[in-house]
Amino acid sequence: MIPRSVSLASLARSSSLASYISKIGVRYLETQAASSRNSGGVEEEYADNIDWNNLGFGLMPTDYMYVIKCGADEEFKQGQLSRYGNIELSPSAGVLNYGQGLFEGTKAYRREDERLFLFRPQQNAIRMQIGAERMCMPSPSTQLFVDAVKRTVLANRRWIPPPGKGSLYVRPILFGSGPILGLAPASEYTFLVFASPVGNYFKEGTAPLNLYVEDEFHRSARGGAGGVKSITNYAPVLKSLSGARNRGFSDVLYLDSVNKRYIEEVSSCNVFILKGNVLSTPATNGTILKGITRNSIIEIAPDLGYQVEERPIPVEELLDAEEVFCTGTAVGVAPVGSITYKGNRIEYKMSNQLVCLQLYSRLMGIQRGSIEDKRGWIVEID
Numbered sequence: 615m616i617p618r619s620v621s622l623a624s625l626a627r628s629s630s631l632a633s634y635i636s637k638i639g640v641r642y643l644e645t646q647a648a649s650s651r652n653s654g655g656v657e658e659e660y661a662d663n664i665d666w667n668n669l670g671f672g673l674m675p676t677d678y679m680y681v682i683k684c685g686a687d688e689e690f691k692q693g694q695l696s697r698y699g700n701i702e703l704s705p706s707a708g709v710l711n712y713g714q715g716l717f718e719g720t721k722a723y724r725r726e727d728e729r730l731f732l733f734r735p736q737q738n739a740i741r742m743q744i745g746a747e748r749m750c751m752p753s754p755s756t757q758l759f760v761d762a763v764k765r766t767v768l769a770n771r772r773w774i775p776p777p778g779k780g781s782l783y784v785r786p787i788l789f790g791s792g793p794i795l796g797l798a799p800a801s802e803y804t805f806l807v808f809a810s811p812v813g814n815y816f817k818e819g820t821a822p823l824n825l826y827v828e829d830e831f832h833r834s835a836r837g838g839a840g841g842v843k844s845i846t847n848y849a850p851v852l853k854s855l856s857g858a859r860n861r862g863f864s865d866v867l868y869l870d871s872v873n874k875r876y877i878e879e880v881s882s883c884n885v886f887i888l889k890g891n892v893l894s895t896p897a898t899n900g901t902i903l904k905g906i907t908r909n910s911i912i913e914i915a916p917d918l919g920y921q922v923e924e925r926p927i928p929v930e931e932l933l934d935a936e937e938v939f940c941t942g943t944a945v946g947v948a949p950v951g952s953i954t955y956k957g958n959r960i961e962y963k964m965s966n967q968l969v970c971l972q973l974y975s976r977l978m979g980i981q982r983g984s985i986e987d988k989r990g991w992i993v994e995i996d
Contacts, residue, residue: 661772661811666779669813671944676782678769679808680762682754683791686801690754693762695769698808708790708800715789715845716745719943720906721781722767722809722995724774725983730767730995732784733981735760737906742788745842750799751788759786764995766807773811777982780813783944789845815882815944816864822951822964823864823940825880827929828854829956832871833878833901840901847903851881865940867953869929870901876926883942884908885950887927887935888920888969894931897924907941907977913989914976920969932960939970947974 660666664674675698682693708714718738723731739759746753754762763784767774774782786807790800816823831854833847834840840847854866867885870876878896879885884905886895893915898904915922932938938950949970952961979985980992 659772660776664773664811666775666811669775669780669811671783671812671815672810674773674810674812676770676773676809676811678766679806680766680769682758682762682805684752684803684805686752686792686799686803688752690752690758690803690805692758693805695765701804701806703791704793706793706795708792708794709845711794712790712797713844713846714749714751714800715787716742716749716751716843717788717845718742718786718843720763720784720786721812721943722763722774722784723781723981724777726777730771730774731981731983732760732763732767732993732995734906734910734991735763735993737909738763738786741843741904741906742786745839745844746788748839748842749844751790751803753788754805760993762786762805762807764993766809767995770809773809775811775813780811782809783812784809812944815942815946816948822949822962824862825865825867825938825950825953826858826861826863827877827932827953827955828858828866828868829874830854831868833868833881835871836899836901838901841898841903843903848882855881863954870926875928877929877932878902880940883940883945883948886911886937886939886941886970887931888937888939889931889935891919892921892923893969894923894925894927896927905942907943907946910977910991911941911947911973914973918969918972918976929955935962937969938962939968947971947977 677698678695679698680693680695682690684690703710720732720735720738725731736756739756743753763786766784767782770782784807788803788805791804792800792802794800833851858866865880867880868878870878877885879902884895886893895908896902912922932953938953940948940950947970949968950962951964952959976985980987
């Protein structure tokens with residue numbers, strides 16, 4: 615077994631067997647991963663010393679990651695698995711100097727019969743392609759993206775939580791790794807996929823969220839990159855988010871930057887409101903991310919008899935909303951218990967009959983296989 619701190623590349627540089635290692639390196643790693651999966655022993659099925667009942671959303675390094683590089687005018691070809699670990703970057707890498715990068719997030723689930731599944735990974739691939747075009751980067755094809763995610767999941771199979779205990783969060787990243795000094799696209803790009811077992815995103819677990827409406831700072835602006843999953847969208851919200859959490863709030867709900875009146879999204883998830891039989895969510899007009907869970911809820915809601923509207927939602931509508939909830943790959947579907955705006959706290963009634971919980975139950979049923987997948991959303995990993 616190759617130690618985590620020693621990469622195949624470093625072995626190749628220091629050994630006269632460089633050419634041999636380069637040929638067998640990928641095969642060796644994949645064989646090792648397969649061996650740990652298929653040993654048949656209970657001890658090998660799950661990673662050791664993990665409290666699966668108390669997973670949060672913190673990083674837990676797993677065994678393998680997937681890496682592939684290409685030039686600015688090239689196409690991504692098949693990549694390879696390597697041991698999870700640090701990567702080497704030039705100080706002048708495009709991602710470090712100009713924030714030229716995107717990330718995605720999807721999850722792998724383990725069912726009761728031990729089969730493994732992904733939820734709509736093709737949509738993550740397409741969203742990355744759209745974002746890459748906006749950020750002047752080449753991007754992996756849908757097939758290559760999904761294959762990379764599958765291989766990463768299989769190599770880290772023992773880190774996938776038992777059924778109902780959580781999921782394996784998979785993080786594909788695309789970034790400018792080539793050196794650049796003047797403001798321009800990088801000369802080289804890296805596509806990397808790593809994974810970590812996770813439970814609930816919010817520290818409250820499944821408890822209702824308490825949101826704070828931010829009316830001073832903004833998450834994105836028209837003409838910017840708020841509608842794609844650029845890494846540059848997230849650091850600017852940290853100031854508002856940290857301040858809100860220090861005051862006891864779960865997260866921040868942002869308003870549009872032009873009128874400072876219409877709700878847009880929470881720091882890392884989309885938002886819905888319910889009035890009567892109508893679910894409303896802000897329209898994705900370039901400043902709001904087209905969340906995959908968001909889109910799934912929009913499609914599922916009519917199955918349960920609810921109408922869905924995508925439209926501008928004035929912040930005042932929060933006052934008489936019957937329910938408010940958030941959606942996202944990381945958060946799932948999370949009910950909102952209260953929203954504070956300009957010092958006024960709006961509280962919402964909580965019960966186990968909430969519409970958002972019915973929608974989430976439907977979504978989880980499809981993901982776990984207890985409800986038939988009629989839309990082709992589930993991708994089995996074999």
